[in-house]
Amino acid sequence: MGSDSIIFHIDMDGFFSSVEVREDPSLKGLPVVVGSDPKGGEGRGVVSTCSYEAREYGIHSAMPISKAYRLCPDAVFLPVNMQLYHQVSENIMELLKSYASGFQQVSVDEAYLDVTGIVSNYEEAAKLARKIKDHIRTSEGITCSIGIAPNKTVAKIASDYEKPDGLTVVTPDSVREFLYPLDVSKIPGVGAKSQIILEKMGIRTIGDIGRTDVQLLIAKFGKSGIRFKKIANGTYSSEIVEHRLIKSISKEDTFEEDVADTNVVKKTLAILSEQVHTRLLRKGFVFRTVNLKVRFSDFSTYTRSVTLSAYSNDKMSIYRTALRMFSEFEGMGSFRLVGVGVSKLVKMDEKQRRLDDFFDVD
Template sequence: MDFPQRKIIHVDMDAFYASVEQHDHPELRGKPVCVGGGKYGVVAAASYEARKFGIRSAMPGKLALEKCPELIVIKPRFQRYKEISQQIRQIFHEYTDLVEPLSLDEAYLDVTENKKGIESANQIAREIRETIFEETGLTASAGISVNKFLAKVASDYNKPNGQKTIHPIQILEFMEELPIEKFYGIGKVTANKMHQMHIFKGSDLKKKSLEELVRIFGKSGNYYYHVVRGIHRSEVKPHRIQKSVGVEETYWENLLDEESVFKQLKLISEDLEERLRRKEIRGKSLTLKIKYRDFSVYTRSKTQEMYYENLEDFYKTAKKLWELRPFDKPVRLLGLSLSNLNTQEKKQVSVQLKIPFPELD
């Protein structure tokens, strides 16, 4: 088989936000809990007790409450989640500096050569999970294989608090039996399209030629053709040049008047200035993002020749961008992001990375 023999671990925290809340508030343990949601919000995370009722992340809070009237809705504490995430990443770096975070609660690790000289990636994953539990009281699941795609798929198999290794000699058989819905990068829309083509698992997908898959699915077809054969060459990349910096805030109670909006834009501008100051980053394009109670999203940007310098610049421009659209419905999220950055001059910038797979449907 044509793929590099690396040792890749994908670590995924179990119901991270909800688990943090249950850990910090013991009275919530064993109960259906969701972080975010409520009458007008969207579920950010659901405890395993809540998942038994069919509650999932990104589900409208109103629907979640219909499914489970006794659901306990918790306001997110993102600063707390970030604090624990940093603690977990420090554990990763005890084994390797090749750590690629995907979000606060998951990351890839390349342990082909590791700081402790441990031969078994399976043993490393077990040690990492045990240390996370000892230091945070939280459980994690892990997938281990020769590339990022297989490690990602494997980490979902023995959740929660488990791990799975896909050995090189098992890859072809494993991929042939894998349901198409389990392929990372294949969402519901694509899965339904494949079902119409009588593709239900890896062995069905493998029968399709590269030409046919590219014709039907575009560039993603090339990806599907290779991963079903266990081939995924993307390396674990701990650093990338940052292309944008942003701050978003979702509100527990919707903003109902312009005075409240301006007050929040001022606070977001302060947060953005602080984030840019720490990273010594400046940018020329400012984007305002507004999400309304009905989940519709509006964005507007302004680019200038000179770099935006400080919170006064951010706030003044944000207000002007806001005034381009009439205030006709309650606001549940505001965000400001800066792009067209000076990071081309920088060699390394720590960022939250996106997985280099096709967009999920």
């Protein structure tokens, strides 16, 4: 990425709750909380996303749903409808790609666009950003915030600056002016722990970091210290990484000797399902399709697949679906190989790996 790059960071505003309000316009203006069932204040899950009206009550994503209920029992509490959000997300990502020379989706509701070469200056970039915002609003009925900057990190900080429905332009010569007054917590990767250490060093703003000797930062944070310093001065840049499409994850096992006992095969399917599931979580995906591969001792090979009604990252649904498909082959001979896989994968954000915890998307 050259110094004259123009990068957009685009982030949907309260994505899940915005989609819910779009689906049911009577919810407009109300505090809407998407997450697990509050069960009258006894629920044990968390808030996934909430509307800006709900935020005025102090509710935010990742907060225990019971606490959200205490803060605003009259809020509209809705369950997470992942299938719907993914459909909307896919539409938006397709739309965004058409505007950019480089594209990187970072989560279900966030992406970077490289528009260098598509626009020649920041005025044109702002015009393009407004066009994109209009396009998303008219075609998907929700709003987003866009940050425009010479690199990804500054663009990300900028998209958060005027949320919701924001547009923040940070030109190369105004990077420090923009960053320096901001709280250190605005730097991606500076969490509560780092903040405490910085606070003890007398560092509160990004400007304070920019003015601190890099050696002091390295002493406290190791290599991250260098990154913090670079980010503070607006010189940290990382490439737009085109979303590499992993189409499927699968594991197969060839038996040492052909197996006729279907109980042995079923145990193997359980182990393979487990391995596929582990890999799925590590890669941060959810799936919709489960695949089975069966090879008999005569090398005849069959594949079967079932597409579920909704995206999932559930281990048991991999195993159960594989078993169901396997039942067709029971008693047909002895098996040489079996394989289990998942496909129709959708990438989740780092924070979104555990469906149990729902999602933390702002």
